[in-house]
Amino acid sequence: MTILNVALIFGGRSAEHDVSTIVARSVYEALDRKRYNPILVGVSRDGRWWLHENTEEFPSQVDSPGVQIAFLPGGGGKALVHGRNEEGRVRHVDVVLPILEEGIVQGVLETAQVPFVGSRIPTPAISMDKEITKRILRDAGFPVARSLVLGARDEVKFQFAQQTLCSRSLFVKPSRLHSSIGVRKVTCEPEFQAAVDHAFSYGSKVLVEEHVQARELECAVLQDVDQPNKLLCSWPSEIIPKDIDAFFTYEAKMDNETGVIVKTKADVDEATADRTKALSCEAFAVIGCEGLARVDFFMRPNGELLINEVGTLPGLTPSSLFPRMMQESGIPYNVLVQRLLEYAIKRSEKSRAVR
CATH class of the missing domain: 3.30.470.20 (ATP-grasp fold, B domain)
Incomplete structure (x- = not known):
């Protein structure tokens, strides 16, 4: 039986970096080594891709001593590996499991023409944005909670949001994050404004929803x-x-x-x-x-x-x-x-x- 090289890409620049790493560790430990050879690719918070080689256990940190990896466009799984003290060499990857909550890495993998787990672009990018997802579902006739979307320059008072959404208490969320990161339930004006400011610290779009x-x-x-x-x-x-x-x-x-x-x-x-x-x-x-x-x-x-x-x-x-x-x-x-x-x-x- 041919043993396949499976690249686990984890970490990333988003606030879900730690969640991604926890998931990658679980998958790494579950892979059948008679079928799959795991290749660990940790994406640091500054966006660089680090290859973890010659490790018998999951690394304690995403950053590597200095070996980076990049998939070659159209390479069908060929990836260029480059270290500080070595010339570039090529590793072959048979399939990728992208464990990143960013919605964009799939585009890189499609360009590289390498098989990967999950939806292809644009679906991951769409699902990463709560407001866009709700809009598509609503337009298709699906029932969703009432909501308002705020841009960075929008100023909305709590009472206006209450009246618009027909809800005494509200939820304030970063539109482009999951795992409930940055989400707050609010019941008054001071809480609302603090929650909006907090949500904006994660991105440029905020979703305000009715409490269901x-x-x-x-x-x-x-x-x-x-x-x-x-x-x-x-x-x-x-x-x-x-x-x-x-x-x-x-x-x-x-x-x-x-x-x-x-x-x-x-x-x-x-x-x-x-x-x-x-x-x-x-x-x-x-x-x-x-x-x-x-x-x-x-x-x-x-x-x-x-x-x-x-x-x-x-x-x-x-x-x-x-x-x-x-x-x-x-x-x-x-x-x-x-x-x-x-x-x-x-x-x-x-x-x-x-x-």
């Missing part, structure tokens, strides 16, 4: 390796804050024992589960997802479902919800990773055949 009194459900969607039109969608999971006024914060996502109860299989009836699964698959198609996605919902007390987010590269640690929902659907973690890599390779082969 609802249950939080999520579905995992996985594309079939051999039949791309066939989607496997899990039974919904549920995230239950221990405090009725709390929400699923970044800290809680890093430690599932903090502030929330996570039910891999939500206590909902079959009809509700079927509606949630159907909406997940429809949203997967509308956003243009490939390979995998996680679709997050709010369910109001009357049963109405609102789509909150569509994540094209959900968390992939064994304790993350996506792998747990896949496990519940009969796909163990190591098999899930293998299926994602296989799908990436087969998709690339089909694309080359079309050319």
Whole structure:
């Protein structure tokens, strides 16, 4: 059996740098060494790509002593390696798992013509922006929460936002970040302005949303390796804050024992589960997802479902919800990773055949 070189690209310039590194470590430890040879590519906070070589365990830091790597445009997996004290040499990569919450690295990989896990451009860039995602979903007829978008020069008062969104309390979020980083719930003018300033510290666009009194459900969607039109969608999971006024914060996502109860299989009836699964698959198609996605919902007390987010590269640690929902659907973690890599390779082969 041929052993494939799998490049794990992790870290990055965004505020989700640490999350990315945690996920990469989990995938690295789960890879079947009889099938795959991991190549570790750490992206530092200043954007440089560092190759970690000759390591028997996952590195403690992203930066390397000085060996950088860059994929060659049109190289079909050829990557140029360059160190301070050596001439350039070439490494071959068979498939890439980009574990970066930036939405742009996929364009580099497409230009390099190397197989990679997840959706192709522009879908990752679209899903990274909450406001654009909601606009596409709304225009396609999907139910979403009411929201306002703020640019850097916009000045909005809390009372105006309350009236516009018909909500006493509001959520303020950076539009281009996930994992609940920079998100704050606000109930008064001082909190609102502080939350807006905080959100702008992460980017140039801020989303203000109504507070939806609802249950939080999520579905995992996985594309079939051999039949791309066939989607496997899990039974919904549920995230239950221990405090009725709390929400699923970044800290809680890093430690599932903090502030929330996570039910891999939500206590909902079959009809509700079927509606949630159907909406997940429809949203997967509308956003243009490939390979995998996680679709997050709010369910109001009357049963109405609102789509909150569509994540094209959900968390992939064994304790993350996506792998747990896949496990519940009969796909163990190591098999899930293998299926994602296989799908990436087969998709690339089909694309080359079309050319």
